[in-house]
Amino acid sequence: MTAAKYLRNFALFSAVIIMAACQQGDQAQEQDDTKTGEIPVNSVVVPAEDGMERYTATLSIDGMGCAMACGSKINSALAGLGGVSFTDIDFQGADENNSALVEFDPALLNEKDLIKAINDMPGGHYQVTAVQIVHHTPQSEGDKKEDKADKKESAESFSSLKPKLYYTLPNVFAVFSRLF
Numbered sequence: 069m070t071a072a073k074y075l076r077n078f079a080l081f082s083a084v085i086i087m088a089a090c091q092q093g094d095q096a097q098e099q100d101d102t103k104t105g106e107i108p109v110n111s112v113v114v115p116a117e118d119g120m121e122r123y124t125a126t127l128s129i130d131g132m133g134c135a136m137a138c139g140s141k142i143n144s145a146l147a148g149l150g151g152v153s154f155t156d157i158d159f160q161g162a163d164e165n166n167s168a169l170v171e172f173d174p175a176l177l178n179e180k181d182l183i184k185a186i187n188d189m190p191g192g193h194y195q196v197t198a199v200q201i202v203h204h205t206p207q208s209e210g211d212k213k214e215d216k217a218d219k220k221e222s223a224e225s226f227s228s229l230k231p232k233l234y235y236t237l238p239n240v241f242a243v244f245s246r247l248f
Contacts, residue, residue, distance in 0.1 A: 109179055109199045116204035125170045125182055128198040132166045135159035142168055142194060145185050151176030162239050 116122065132138040139157035146155045146168060154171035170182055183196045 107183060107196055107199060109201065111201045111203070113203045113205055115207045119206050120204070121206055122204045123172055123174050124202045124204065125172060125179055126200045126202070127168045127170065127182060127186065127196050129166050129168060129186060130195045130197050131193040132159060133162050138194070141189065142186060145189055146170050146182065149177055149181060149185055 129142065132142070135157065139159050143155050143157050146152055149172075151173040152170055153173070154169075156169040158167045158169065160166055168186070172182070179199050179201055183199065186194050186196050
């Protein structure tokens with residue numbers, strides 16, 4: 069075979085593997101009772117760093133097998149809701165704690181709408197297991213002065229942290245176990 073045929077076959081095989089990672093077939097019907105029970109919702113109020121009032125929700129999601137196909141399906145489902153202004157998918161691994169961060173307008177939708185959008189996706193293998201709602205509130209001038217003083221003290225007492233960039237590859241064994 070020529071190099072072009074090898075490359076074409078490799079691309080086809082890779083596409084099949086990626087598509088199969090997001091398909092769980094009959095496994096979606098074998099859900100345990102913990103996925104269909106009451107979903108815990110935790111609400112927190114924090115001061116907005118930028119002074120803008122907004123609501124964000126972090127949805128813990130089970131059933132994601134890959135970042136590209138599964139993540140984009142969930143991202144599209146959430147972004148298609150009226151009132152959602154931002155979405156971001158945090159994929160840690162096939163059997164890890166994966167989540168979606170959503171900024172939304174509480175006048176147009178609530179956490180139940182976000183949960184329903186994910187749980188009712190075709191195939192039924194994505195399930196929300198927990199939700200944290202964060203209400204970012206603007207600060208008054210007195211609160212801002214106190215925060216600046218606290219930040220100055222904390223900056224002096226802690227060393228600076230350097231962010232690290234991590235990239236993880238999908239678990240190939242998990243992909244193959246779903247195929248066979």
